[in-house]
Amino acid sequence: MSLQQTIEDTVRGLGLELVETERSAGGLLRVTIDLPWKSGDPTDRLLNIEDCERVTRQLQYVLEVEGVDYKRLEVSSPGIDRLLRNELDFERFQGEIVDITLKAPIGVAAAAGQVNANRKKFRGTLQRAEPAGWQIVWTDEVAVKPGQRVSAKRAPPPAHVMAFALDELQSARLAPMVDFKGRRHSVPDVSEQKN
Missing domain, CATH: 2.30.30 (SH3 type barrels.)
Structure with a gap:
C-alpha cells in the first residue's frame, strides 16, 4: 500500500478528510486535513487543534508500524487559502x-x-x-x-x-480574504447587467 493511501485510510478512519500530503526535504511529512463535507449538510463545527492532535498520534503509530522514514510530522488544517482539488x-x-x-x-x-x-x-x-x-x-x-x-x-x-x-x-x-471589521465583499450580480 502506498504512503498516500495509508495516510488517507488513517485519516478517514478518524472521521476526517485528507486534503493534501506533502513530503519536503529534510524529512518533513506534512498532512493537511479537514472535516468531511456533503452537499446540503449544514455543519457549524470547525476543525480544531484536538482533531489535529488525534490524527498526529494515530499517524505516528501507523507510520512506525509501516516503517515509513520521516523526521518530522506536521498535521494542520487547510488554512484560509485552501486548495480546491475536485x-x-x-x-x-x-x-x-x-x-x-x-x-x-x-x-x-x-x-x-x-x-x-x-x-x-x-x-x-x-x-x-x-x-x-x-x-x-x-x-x-x-x-x-x-x-x-x-x-x-x-x-x-x-x-x-x-x-x-x-x-x-x-x-x-x-482567496485569503481577512476582514477584521466583519464586512462581507459584495458579489456582482451578472443577471442584471446586459452588454
Whole structure:
C-alpha cells in the first residue's frame, strides 16, 4: 500500500478528510486535513487543534508500524487559502472569492477585447455555470484609498464572467480574504447587467 493511501485510510478512519500530503526535504511529512463535507449538510463545527492532535498520534503509530522514514510530522488544517482539488470542493465553496490559474491563457476569442488575452490568473466569485461547469465573476474596480472621495455619479465597473472546466485549471485556491471589521465583499450580480 502506498504512503498516500495509508495516510488517507488513517485519516478517514478518524472521521476526517485528507486534503493534501506533502513530503519536503529534510524529512518533513506534512498532512493537511479537514472535516468531511456533503452537499446540503449544514455543519457549524470547525476543525480544531484536538482533531489535529488525534490524527498526529494515530499517524505516528501507523507510520512506525509501516516503517515509513520521516523526521518530522506536521498535521494542520487547510488554512484560509485552501486548495480546491475536485468537484466537491468547488460545490462546497461556491459563492466564495477564489484565485484560479489556467493552464493556458484565455486567448483572443474569449477575451473579446475586455481582458488581456494572455491572462491566466483571476480572482473573483466562484459560481455554478449551466449546464455542468463553473464560472468566475469579477470586476476590475480600482481600490479606493482611505480618505479618498468617490463621486456618487461614478458608474460601477462592469462585471466580467469567465466560464471554465476543472480540467482547464492549473490551480484553484480560496482567496485569503481577512476582514477584521466583519464586512462581507459584495458579489456582482451578472443577471442584471446586459452588454
